[in-house]
Amino acid sequence: MEGKEYTDIYGNKITLQQQSYNDTCQDFTITSSKMSLRSLTTWTCSVWIVAYAVFYYTQHSAVLTAAILFSIVGLLLYLHLVKVDHESLLILGSLGIQTTSTYASGRENTVFIEMCRVQDVVINEGISMHRVNYYLCLLLKDPRNPQAGVSQVIPIFQSSQPRLDCLTEIYRSCQEILSSQRSKATS
Amino acid sequence: MVHSRREGSGTCSHRNSVRTPETAHAPLRTHSICMVSDFFYPNMGGVESHIYQLSQCLIERGHKVIIVTHAYRDRKGIRYLTNGLKVYYLPLQVMYNQSTATTLLHSLPLLRYIFVRERVSVVHSHSSFSAMAHDALFHAKTLGLHTVFTDHSLFGFADVSSVLTNKLLTVSLCDTNHIICVSYTSKENTVLRAALDPQIVSVIPNAVDPTDFTPDLQKEKTNKITIVVVSRLVYRKGVDLLGGIIHELCQKYPELHFLIGGEGPKRIILEEVRERYQLHDRVRLLGALEHHQVRDVLVEGEIFLNTSLTEAFCMAIVEAASCGLQVVTTRVGGIPEVLPDNFIILCEPSVRSLCTGLEKAIHQLRAGTLPNPETIHNTVKTFYTWRNVAERTERVYDRVSKETVLPMNERLERLVNHCGGVTGLIFALFVIISFLFLVFLRWTTPDYLIDVAVDASGPNAAWPQHNCRKKPRKKLTMKK
Numbered sequence: 001m002e003g004k005e006y007t008d009i010y011g012n013k014i015t016l017q018q019q020s021y022n023d024t025c026q027d028f029t030i031t032s033s034k035m036s037l038r039s040l041t042t043w044t045c046s047v048w049i050v051a052y053a054v055f056y057y058t059q060h061s062a063v064l065t066a067a068i069l070f071s072i073v074g075l076l077l078y079l080h081l082v083k084v085d086h087e088s089l090l091i092l093g094s095l096g097i098q099t100t101s102t103y104a105s106g107r108e109n110t111v112f113i114e115m116c117r118v119q120d121v122v123i124n125e126g127i128s129m130h131r132v133n134y135y136l137c138l139l140l141k142d143p144r145n146p147q148a149g150v151s152q153v154i155p156i157f158q159s160s161q162p163r164l165d166c167l168t169e170i171y172r173s174c175q176e177i178l179s180s181q182r183s184k185a186t187s
Numbered sequence: 188m189v190h191s192r193r194e195g196s197g198t199c200s201h202r203n204s205v206r207t208p209e210t211a212h213a214p215l216r217t218h219s220i221c222m223v224s225d226f227f228y229p230n231m232g233g234v235e236s237h238i239y240q241l242s243q244c245l246i247e248r249g250h251k252v253i254i255v256t257h258a259y260r261d262r263k264g265i266r267y268l269t270n271g272l273k274v275y276y277l278p279l280q281v282m283y284n285q286s287t288a289t290t291l292l293h294s295l296p297l298l299r300y301i302f303v304r305e306r307v308s309v310v311h312s313h314s315s316f317s318a319m320a321h322d323a324l325f326h327a328k329t330l331g332l333h334t335v336f337t338d339h340s341l342f343g344f345a346d347v348s349s350v351l352t353n354k355l356l357t358v359s360l361c362d363t364n365h366i367i368c369v370s371y372t373s374k375e376n377t378v379l380r381a382a383l384d385p386q387i388v389s390v391i392p393n394a395v396d397p398t399d400f401t402p403d404l405q406k407e408k409t410n411k412i413t414i415v416v417v418s419r420l421v422y423r424k425g426v427d428l429l430g431g432i433i434h435e436l437c438q439k440y441p442e443l444h445f446l447i448g449g450e451g452p453k454r455i456i457l458e459e460v461r462e463r464y465q466l467h468d469r470v471r472l473l474g475a476l477e478h479h480q481v482r483d484v485l486v487e488g489e490i491f492l493n494t495s496l497t498e499a500f501c502m503a504i505v506e507a508a509s510c511g512l513q514v515v516t517t518r519v520g521g522i523p524e525v526l527p528d529n530f531i532i533l534c535e536p537s538v539r540s541l542c543t544g545l546e547k548a549i550h551q552l553r554a555g556t557l558p559n560p561e562t563i564h565n566t567v568k569t570f571y572t573w574r575n576v577a578e579r580t581e582r583v584y585d586r587v588s589k590e591t592v593l594p595m596n597e598r599l600e601r602l603v604n605h606c607g608g609v610t611g612l613i614f615a616l617f618v619i620i621s622f623l624f625l626v627f628l629r630w631t632t633p634d635y636l637i638d639v640a641v642d643a644s645g646p647n648a649a650w651p652q653h654n655c656r657k658k659p660r661k662k663l664t665m666k667k
Contacts, residue, residue, distance in 0.1 A: 011636045125265045125640070127278060130296035132265070132304060134638055164638040 003031065006166040009133055014160055016169065024093025024177050028170050030160045031086040035104065040075075047071050080105040084159035091174055093181040097121075097138065099156055111154075115181070116143045119150060121174040123167050134164045136171060217646050218584045219251045221307040223324075225286045225317035227256040227274065231478070233502060234314045234339050237393060239268070244577030246270050250584075251645025253305050255298070257287050257319060271643030271650030275301060279319065289318035291325055291617050296628055298326050304640045309584050311335040315342070315352065321359045328362055328598065329621050333587045336360060337367040338377045341499045341520055353380040354606075358614050361605040362598050364587045367391050367580070369500035370521025376499075382605070391579045392525075395505045397568030399479075402511030402560035403486035412549060413444045415488035415512065417481060417503055418495070420451030425494030425517065427453070430460045431538035432492070436545060437466055443549070448484045450475035485510040489557075490548045496536055498522055504531065509567045511560020513552065515544045526570075530563060595622060 003015035012033045019027040051067030083104040090098040096114040103109075119141040123134055140152040157167075222242060226234045242252040247270070258264075258276040266274050277297055282288040302310070310327035312320035315338050327334050336359075343349045360366060360381045366388045368374040378385050414436075418424040429447075436443055447457060447470065454472065461470045476484060485491065491507035493516035500521045504514045508530050516522055517536040525531075534544035551557050593601065599618060603611040643650045 007636075009636065009638075011633070127264055127275070127297070130300060131632075132275070132297075132300055132640075 003029075004166075004169075006162055008032070008161045009131065009163055010161070014162055014166070016162070016166055018169075018173070024180060025091070026173055026177060027088060027090045028173070029086055029088040030157055030162060030166075032084060032160050034085075035079075035083060044071055047074075076105075079103065080107060087157050087160050089156055089170070089174075091177055093177045099154075101159060113138065113140065113154075114143075117141060118178075121171065121178060123164075123171050124153075133161065134167055135161070136167050216585070216588075217250050218581075218588065219306050219308045219645060220245060220253070220584065221302065221305065221310050221323075222252065222254045222313065223256070223310060223317075223320050224254075224313035225257055225281075225319045226314055227254060229259050229262060230285055233393070237337075237339070238313055239272075240394065240396070240573045241577055241580060242272050243270060244573045245581065246272060246644040247574075248577060248581060249646060250581070251305075251642055251648075253301075253307070255301060255319075255323065257281060267643060267650075271648055273643045282318070284316070286317055287319045287322075289322050291322060292621055292624060294319070294322050295326050295329075295621060295624055298323055299330060299625065299628060300632075300637060302327065302330060302332060303634050303637045306639060307332060309333045309335060309587060311337065313337045314339050315356055316340065321355070324359055324363055325617075325621065328592065329618070329625055331592045333584075333590065333592060334363045335365045335367065335583060335587055336363050337369075338373060339369060339499060341373055341376050341497050342380055344380070354610060356381045358602070358606050358610060362593050362601050363387075364590050364592070365389065365583050367583060369393050370524050372521035372524065373499040389579075389583055391576055391583075392571055393500050393502055394571040394573045394576045395502060395509060396573070397509050397564070400482050400485070400506045400509035400564075402564050404561065406486065410442050411444055412440070412442055412490070412552060413446055413488035414490045414492050414545065415446045415448070415485055415507070416492050416494070417448040417476065417484060417507075418493065419449050420447075420453040420457070422453060423496055424449075424451075424453075425496045425536060426451070426456055428494045428517075428536065428538055428541060429492070430456045432494075432541055432545065433457070433460050433466065433470060434464055435538065435542050437464065437469055439546075440549065443469070445470040446473065446484065446488055447471065448473040448476045448481070481506065482510060485512060488512060489552055490515060490545065492541070492545065493517065493522075494536070494541065495519060495522070501525055505567065505571055509564055511563045513548050513557055515541065515548050517541070526567070529558070530567070 003017040006014050006016055008014050014033065015031045017029040017031070019029075021027070047067055047070060051063055055061070055063045080103060085102050085104045087101045088099070090100070092098075094115065096112055097118055098110060098112045100108055100110045117140050119139040121136065121138055124137050125132060125134055135158070136156045138154040138156060139150045140154065142148055142151045222238050224234060224238060226232060227238060228235050238254060242254060245252050253273045253275065255275045255277065257279045263276045263278055266276065268274060277294075279287045279294060301307075310323055310332050312324050312334070313336075314320055320336070324334050324336060342352065344353065357380070360383060364387070366377060366383065368377050368388060368390050369392055371390055374385070374388050374390050377383065378388055416429060420426045433445055437445075457470070457472060461467060461472075473484065485507055489512065491504065491512040491514045493501060493504050493514065495501060495517055496519060498520040501516070504516055504522070504525060508514050508526055513532070514526065514530060515532045515534065518533040519536055523533060532544045532548055534540040595618075599615045602615045602618065605611065606614065641649050
């Protein structure tokens, strides 16, 4: 399936794949750009240059061993804990919403929210560090007390951070499903 | 991340006020205005309401307005007020008296991001006490945007803190496009303090909402005469004078009562006077008042007394006159400009002079020669309206947008020539550093990577406009 190309807020390329199973079931997957060889080389080289500089002064070979361990463990941890390969949002009109983030090491992190807890899907603005960004988020309500309003806000696509054009695309499709679901519930 | 929330703010107070014919025409071009000040709601005060009311009227005239201020405890992020007025509560450190700390550099990334995403064309800063306002002016000039500054207060020249503030003001205003003051006295003061060319300083007074301050027509006539005082009880407001007046007049006129609203460190003086002369039944201290209570307090009296020692533009006396009270006030600062002579009794700031003024008012009241409260109200309500203020401010924007922003070399030259050798050079250095910082920021986050914000107000507003009156006017602006 062909994906559409967008950029994230840092200007890196991301791909949005939209898969429609039927009217009330859709799957959105945003694939971030792969780790580039250039950044990997830059990081390894800088670690090694520092290691050699220290080695030159101390003449202690343990420094080089430490550098090897540091770069290998660092890379593993980065791939396992930080680098997200793709994030997906599966919305099933009658059942609920599932968000999955898959890390570069293959580890998956899945959250499922039943439909009765979902109040709405919105695009929101927030200030983070020195930026003001748009982000997509789920508004949750307490099913035992639906009149109380929004009880929790869950931001989606937090690691891929797509820009507004991509978010609007996803938002529109989500709203279509949610509104058809609501009209079914009332009729 | 901080999430924003829609918020229904109560009063859109100009809604019911009269429309004067000159405000009916459409603006020739619309601006995208960013109001910056450390002082905004939920903080209460004159500057806050000025910014809010002015923004609302500018939105009504078809401009896009956003407000930038710092976070107030849990109120942070982006919020919307009535008619799509967007407010950014930025997470900046508050240092002293609700004013943020300034380094002239640290707020550049965030403010630049906002100016770019909102496509701001005019940056309008408020209040000389606000560090954020000065920071924003500084950054806006670095970014090449047009700048306007409104000064809301009067300053001295003598003490150390004034000398320092005045120096900073000189630096901040020397390359600002236009400055707005609230009265001619304030203009004189600002021009002297900041060594400005008077031609770039305009006077636009504050306004009151006349529908909030109406006289009480059902009031019964009694023998009792009540003098109302509503002000913060601080030294600047002349509370010490008030203590002397209460004692002297209460001895002379047994039917006289005082009603005092407001809170502050000088309250103790009034309590002392009340205690010493056994005036508990005749002097009532109400403590701090909410804005909506002020009118009800004002209409209880017949005479309004203002004892301020310094005042750029006294809102309180306009509010009182709008409620139909006879105003007795000190002749300080911009007060003599505010109301015509037949509504106001001006006195020197001394107990003797103020007592004479009050006695004159009491005699007029007894003789029945005072004008009818309703006639006073009807005259005063035409003097100061927010629509008029917005229209005049708009003219300033029109003028400013035709001017050119000083390029880098001229700005440096102006700083060095205008602000003295040492200060000028130091700030010229800051200008260069901030310029280099901006180049760095443009390299890490280029402008094209910043999403353009969805407009909530202005010609392309996405916000639902409930006011049907606005629609034809907006079409007109778009055609032009």
